[in-house]
Amino acid sequence: MDKGYEKERFESLSIKSSIAKKFRRFSKRMGASQSMTLLLMLDFFEANGLSPKESLGPHMHTLESLIKKRINAVMAVIKDIEKNQTKPTAAMMHALFEGEKETDKKPLLTERKNTAKTLESELEQWKNKTGQSRTPES
Known part of the structure; x- marks a missing residue:
């Protein structure tokens, strides 16, 4: 029953x-x-x-197509956010952290201020290496 x-x-x-x-x-x-x-x-x-x-057929297909359109729209928004916000921000952060690592290292080339003393000592060292004397008379 x-x-x-x-x-x-x-x-x-x-x-x-x-x-x-x-x-x-x-x-x-x-x-x-x-x-x-x-x-x-x-x-x-x-x-x-x-x-x-x-009939439920057309109604179900209509709902399915609407849901697919909304899903595609959401995916487009997510791709746009990734393209215009996430990737550039990540690249900037990466460059920022890479910049910090490079500042810890000693620079390969440094600028020296040339003074008369340093120029004379370098000329003297060069002449000693090449075997030339300091004065042109000798």
Whole structure:
């Protein structure tokens, strides 16, 4: 017996025999009595605001296409954010940290201020290496 409906009496409906056979098969697949299967069907149509006359096909396809469009729009926004905000920011941060690492190292070339003393000492060192004397007379 159906729970909650044990004390109710049965009514008869006049339906065609082929439709009654089809409904009985459907009820067996649902695993419920014929009364409960009919009640579930009615509740479904009322809860979803559907009519048995209208088809769900076009409505489902319309919803699916709308969802796909929204997903594509969200993906476009995420790609734009990545392209215009995330990657440039990451590149700037990388360059900033690379700049700090380079400041820790000694520079390869340094600028020296040339004074008369340093020029004379360098000229003297060069002459000693090449074997020339300091004065042109010797």
